[in-house]
Amino acid sequence: MLLELDRVTRRFVGLVANDAVSFAVAEGEILGLIGPNGAGKTTLFNLISGMLKPSSGRIRFAGEDVTELGAAACARRGIARTFQVVRNFETMTVLENVMVGAFNRLPASAAAKAAALEILDFTGLGARRDALASALTPPEKRRLEVARALATGPKLLLLDEVLTGLTPTEAQAGVELVRAIRRRGVTILMVEHVMEVVMPLVDRAVVLDLGRVIAEGKPADIVRNETVIAAYLGERYRRRVEAGA
Amino acid sequence: MASSEPRAPLDAEARYRRRQARIGGLVLAALVLAPLAIRDPYWQNVLILTVMYAGLAQAWNILGGYCGQISLGQALFFGIGGYVATVLDASAGVPTLLGLVPAGIAAALASLLVGWPCFRMSGHYYAIATLVVAQIGYLLFLNWDAVGGASGIFIPYVAESWPHLQFRSSKLPYYYAFLALAAIVWLASYALENSRWGFSWRAIKDDPIAAESVGVRIFRAKLVAAAASAFFTGIIGAVYAQFVAFIDPDSVLSGQLSILITLPAVLGGVGTLWGPALGAAILIPLSEATRSYVGGSGSGLDLIVYGALVMVVAVAKPQGLVGLVPALQRHAAAARVRREAARAA
Numbered sequence: 001m002l003l004e005l006d007r008v009t010r011r012f013v014g015l016v017a018n019d020a021v022s023f024a025v026a027e028g029e030i031l032g033l034i035g036p037n038g039a040g041k042t043t044l045f046n047l048i049s050g051m052l053k054p055s056s057g058r059i060r061f062a063g064e065d066v067t068e069l070g071a072a073a074c075a076r077r078g079i080a081r082t083f084q085v086v087r088n089f090e091t092m093t094v095l096e097n098v099m100v101g102a103f104n105r106l107p108a109s110a111a112a113k114a115a116a117l118e119i120l121d122f123t124g125l126g127a128r129r130d131a132l133a134s135a136l137t138p139p140e141k142r143r144l145e146v147a148r149a150l151a152t153g154p155k156l157l158l159l160d161e162v163l164t165g166l167t168p169t170e171a172q173a174g175v176e177l178v179r180a181i182r183r184r185g186v187t188i189l190m191v192e193h194v195m196e197v198v199m200p201l202v203d204r205a206v207v208l209d210l211g212r213v214i215a216e217g218k219p220a221d222i223v224r225n226e227t228v229i230a231a232y233l234g235e236r237y238r239r240r241v242e243a244g245a
Numbered sequence: 246m247a248s249s250e251p252r253a254p255l256d257a258e259a260r261y262r263r264r265q266a267r268i269g270g271l272v273l274a275a276l277v278l279a280p281l282a283i284r285d286p287y288w289q290n291v292l293i294l295t296v297m298y299a300g301l302a303q304a305w306n307i308l309g310g311y312c313g314q315i316s317l318g319q320a321l322f323f324g325i326g327g328y329v330a331t332v333l334d335a336s337a338g339v340p341t342l343l344g345l346v347p348a349g350i351a352a353a354l355a356s357l358l359v360g361w362p363c364f365r366m367s368g369h370y371y372a373i374a375t376l377v378v379a380q381i382g383y384l385l386f387l388n389w390d391a392v393g394g395a396s397g398i399f400i401p402y403v404a405e406s407w408p409h410l411q412f413r414s415s416k417l418p419y420y421y422a423f424l425a426l427a428a429i430v431w432l433a434s435y436a437l438e439n440s441r442w443g444f445s446w447r448a449i450k451d452d453p454i455a456a457e458s459v460g461v462r463i464f465r466a467k468l469v470a471a472a473a474s475a476f477f478t479g480i481i482g483a484v485y486a487q488f489v490a491f492i493d494p495d496s497v498l499s500g501q502l503s504i505l506i507t508l509p510a511v512l513g514g515v516g517t518l519w520g521p522a523l524g525a526a527i528l529i530p531l532s533e534a535t536r537s538y539v540g541g542s543g544s545g546l547d548l549i550v551y552g553a554l555v556m557v558v559a560v561a562k563p564q565g566l567v568g569l570v571p572a573l574q575r576h577a578a579a580a581r582v583r584r585e586a587a588r589a590a
Contacts, residue, residue, distance in 0.1 A: 049458060075460035087455035089448050093576060095258070100448045103441045104460035112441070113258075130257045132576060152459050 001060075002027045002187050003048065003156055008057035010043055017043040019211040020057065025156070030178065030188045032202035032219075034195070036232050039208040041191045042084055045158050048189070049081045050074035062155060075104055080154035082145040084161050084191075088133040095120065095129040097144055101151030116151055122184075123147040123177065139170045143177070150181065157181060159190040163197050171197050195237065199223065207232060261575055265435060265518055268572070272522075273428055280417055287537075293420045293488070295529040297481060300427030302509035302521030303434055304477035308470040309507070310516035311443060313450030314364070315372040316471075318379025319478055319506040321359075322352035324386065324498035326479025327486035331398055340408035341487050345480045352479025353472040355382075364467040367453060376500075383498040397493025400486065410487040419488045426484065427522070430477045434518055437473075438575075446470055450516070478506075508551060512558050514565025519573040523566050528554070 001024040010018040017040045025031045033041050046052040048059060050071040059067045066074060080101075089097050098119055102112035120126045123143055128136065133144060142162050149157055163174045171194065178201060182188055192198035199205070199219040207215040207222060209231040215222055222228055229238050276296065283289055301319065309315050329351045330344035359378050363371040387395050405412055412418040437443045445466045448456035453463055486492040496502075509528050514520025531554070532547040539546050562568045571577040 051454070051458070071454075071457040072460050072462045075458060081458055083455070083458075087452050087458075089451035089455065091451055092447060093257075096444065096447075100444050100456065100461070101459040103444055107441055109439050109441070112444075130576075148455075148459060 001025065002029075002062060003189070004058075004060040005044075005048075006058045006060070008044070008047060008054045008059060010040075010047055010052060011055045016211050018047065018054070021208070021211070021213055022057075023206050023213060023216055025187060025189055027155075027187055028182065028185070029204065030182055030190065030202045032198050032205040033189060033191045033208065034193070034198065034205055034222075034232070035208035035214075038210075040211040041208055042160060043211075044208070045081060045160055045191065048074075049079055049158055075152055075154075078153070078155035079158070080149035080152045080156070081158035082142070082149055082160050082162055086138075086141045086145055088136075088141055088144055088148070090134040091132065093130050093132055094125055094136070094144055094147075097133050098125075098147050098151045101148040102153075104152035119147050119151045122180070123150070124173075139166055139174075142166075142174075146177065146181075150184075150186070154186055156187045156189065159188060159192075161191055161193060164193050175201050195223075195233065261577070262435075262439065264572060268519075269431060269435065273424075276424055277421075280420060286416070289416060289420065291530050291533045293416060293423060294533070295525055296420065296427045297423040297485065298505065298509055298529050299522040299525035300423060300430050300481050301478060301506045302513070302525055303427060303430040304474050304481070305506055306474075306510045306516065306521045307430075307434060307437065307446075307477075308467075308474040310510055310520070311438070311450065312446035312467060312470040313516075314360075314467055314470065315369070315507075316375045316474070316503075317372050317507065318359075318375030318377075318382075318503050319474075320498050320500065320502040321375070321379040321382045322356055322475035322478040323482035323485070323502065323506070324382065324494070325355050326352045326482035327492050327497045328386065328392055329479070330483030331400060331486045331492050332392055334400070334409070335398060340406075341410040341483060342408045345483050348483035349476040349480040352482070353476040356471040356475030357468055360468050360471040364464050364471075376503075379498070379503055380500065383494050383500070386494040386498055393493065395494065397491060397496070400490045400492070402490065410484060411490075416488070419484070422484050423481070423488075426477070426481050431518070431522065433473070433477070438518060442466065442469060447516070508555060512555055512566060514567030517565065517567045517573070517575070519570075520565045520567045523570075523573075527566070 003025040005022055007020040007022050008018055009020055021044060035041055047054050050069050050073060054067060058065060061077060061079060066077060089100060095116055098116040099112050102115040106112045106115055120129055123146060125143055125147055128140060136144060146162060163171050166174060175197060178188060202219060204217060205219055205222045206213055207228050214231055215225045215228045223233065229235065279292060280289060283292055305316060305319055326348035330341050330348040333339040333344040333347060334341055359374055363374045386392060392398065402411060402413055403409060405414065410422060445461045448461055449463055449466060457463055482497055486497065489496065509524030510521040512528055513524025528551060532551055535550045536547040558566060567573050
């Protein structure tokens with residue numbers, strides 16, 4: 001297993017954001033992390049990427065205990081992420097943004113630049129390389145975040161709602177990109193809300209509700225799971241799935 | 246027929262870097278020759294101060310400009326450099342030219358001491374801390390009798406000498422010493438801009454959380470920038486002490502000096518390669534001129550002119566005077582696209 005969470009708990013004052021969360025992500029997998037707002041998905045991302053420390057529980061990555069490591073140390077070991085609210089380096093160009101990511105594994109500027117250019121071509125941002133990040137359209141900004149994360153050379157990529165808020169066409173392009181990233185050998189853990197988009201894409205899904213794992217399994221089983229329907233998907237979704245199936 | 250390999254067209258960034266190297270060479274050549282045109286000792290003195298402040302502002306810019314950590318206490322590093330070289334010379338006979346290295350290292354160590362507790366926090370802690378620590382340093386030296394206390398140390402003239410950086414017949418050697426240092430700091434900035442460090446610093450300034458998420462070690466990157474900035478500042482301070490042949494807390498550790506080091510970069514363009522030099526080239530002659538033509542020193546009019554100028558630039562051209570010259574801008578192509586889009590809208 002590439003990533004293993006063992007009873008990971010994170011308490012904030014008066015709130016348990018993650019309560020004994022355990023699951024594992026296999027190498028080469030696309031795992032969906034779903035659940036209603038406030039279920040603790042983003043907190044879990046912050047714990048895995050080292051931006052927060054768990055109150056208790058362990059996180060193992062590629063055979064190493066990374067529970068106590070900070071964000072930069074996690075990035076160096078191969079955990080990359082995007083943010084729910086996009087965070088780019090706004091005064092830098094698209095190419096420079098991605099180069100910052102590439103410097104994670106390549107100390108020399110020329111090598112970092114070459115790697116960044118390859119990633120820009122791969123993510124379809126090549127034509128925008130000299131534009132400032134602040135000048136991009138919203139879908140381009142999301143794509144830039146993915147490109148920057150990919151440039152760090154990750155084993156595991158955490159995608160936080162990268163397909164949310166896109167038009168159907170843009171979302172479809174996003175789905176293609178996620179598949180292509182997996183073909184590069186990158187394992188993916190993604191938080192997503194749009195069920196129609198995410199369910200056909202992921203190999204397995206983990207459902208969080210009120211900080212706890214309430215279900216885990218293949219998409220086809222998840223959408224029929226009574227607990228999941230009651231907590232998250234709702235009756236209407238079940239009827240729609242069954243009508244379509 | 247010999248087939249010639251088609252040369253790949255230079256991209257925007259390579260063009261920017263080649264142009265800056267060329268402009269740098271031209272500016273350096275012009276400055277080397279400048280004393281041939283400016284022979285009046287008064288204006289030569291202004292020239293000396295201008296290149297000195299250009300170097301100081303360029304050093305400030307490494308941490309304050311690229312990395313966004315504002316130091317309002319650069320005089321501390323300037324003064325420490327000056328005192329270390331002067332005391333080494335006075336007590337151990339170390340030639341100042343050799344003393345420049347320990348002067349720079351002592352200043353860098355001091356900057357690490359200030360940065361260590363501050364750089365783990367975000368926000369304006371560092372700016373406030375530098376302001377306070379510099380004032381403490383000033384008071385410390387003011388009451389430290391072993392290094393002359395409030396009355397300072399006179400540096401006795403021995404002989405015209407490059408190793409001791411002593412020149413009496415003409416002040417021009419100091420001009421070339423400061424020019425060499427300013428050129429070195431400019432070159433260091435030019436190299437750092439394109440290095441992993443430079444990218445890390447700019448990323449930290451834009452968004453520290455995103456920077457950390459791609460592996461930038463923020464604390465370490467800030468310390469490196471602080472040390473580099475203070476190192477150059479300390480060395481320039483050491484040369485300055487020889488230039489005025491005297492050192493006391495008021496001349497090398499004052500709060501006003503810290504502000505004078507910061508302003509050229511702010512006026513010219515924070516975090517740009519040419520902002521500090523451009524700002525110094527305008528501010529220093531202007532303030533010297535107002536001081537000599539309008540009134541004696543102490544009237545403070547030169548500082549009023551300073552302040553007004555900085556305010557005008559802050560309102561009209563927040564990115565600094567470099568914003569008026571596309572050739573000096575890193576993102577000139579992006580800026581042009583933006584201007585055209587604004588015009589079309």
